[in-house]
Amino acid sequence: MAEPTPVLPEVLSQIRALPVSERPLVICDVDEVILHLTTHLEDYLHARELMFLKHEYRFTGNIAHNKDKTAISSEEVRRHLLTFFDEVSHAQDMVPGANIALGELSETWDIVLLTNLPGGQNKPKREKLLAELGIPFPVLTNSGPKGGAVSALAAGRPNPVIFIDDSPTNHTSVNASLPSAVQIQFIADPRFRETVEQEDHIDLLTGDWQETAAYIGRIL
Ligand SMILES: [Mg+2]
Structure with missing residues (x-):
């Protein structure tokens, strides 16, 4: 069982800057x-002649050289992820239906996007891309497990708060910090989704935005 994590000061200041609602x-x-x-x-x-060894939720130990399948070090993984986000943050493809589903939900719900995006310079690129895709909601950047941030965001809001994320680590963290949250584990890539076992605290495991919107629509 994970322990609740505190919200980081730099995340709390972003939360305090949101309109009161x-x-x-x-x-x-x-x-x-x-x-x-x-x-x-x-x-x-x-x-770069590198590959995933398995379609598993793990970077360190799971990214390896094509040639001999030897895993690269955690330091190399960290460096590659920074370079990767610098290169792609302005141009990632949208998961089909995300803009329509979030737009519909926003008639009833406030939507806040909580992302662990490395590189402070990448946040404006991400905000611009999302706005161009018709997803004009506030973007908050976090690092590490999200439980503390989710718990702080939930203060003053009606129950339940909905949390949508692909990462098992973030879901474990949210379950520890805000067990009342409705937890949707959304994994767009079917190969990675298939390797995930649905844990007890996950209310819905999906990779489909229509299904997600319909599920949330039935909650209120
Ligand atoms: Mg994610």
């Missing part, structure tokens, strides 16, 4: 949920 809240991740990530990352890796 008592509407119900959907907190939604970006990578692999609204924007494709793994397909772009695979292209990036292939161009």
Whole structure:
């Protein structure tokens, strides 16, 4: 069982800058949920003769050289992810239906996008891309597990708050910090989705925005 994590000061200041609202809240991740990530990352890796060993939710130990399948170090993984986000943040493809589903939901719910995006300079690129795709909701950048940020965002909002994210780590963290949250594990890539076991705290495991919008629509 994970321990609740505190919200980071730099995230709390972004939360405090949001307009005050008592509407119900959907907190939604970006990578692999609204924007494709793994397909772009695979292209990036292939161009450098690197590959995923398994379609698993793990970077360190799971990214390796094509030639001999030896995994690269955690430091190299970190460096590649920084370069990767610098290169693709302005041009990631949208997961089909994300803009329509979020637009419909925004009639009833406030939508806040909570993303662990490396590189401060990439946030404006991401905001511009999302706005161009018709997804004009506030973007908050976090780092590390999201439980603290989700719990802080939920203050003053009606129950339940909805949390949508692909990462098992973030869902474990949210379950520890805000167990009342409705947790939707959305993984766009079917190969990665198939390797995930639905845990007890996950209310819906999906890669489909229509299904997600219909599920949330039945909650209120
Ligand atoms: Mg994600």
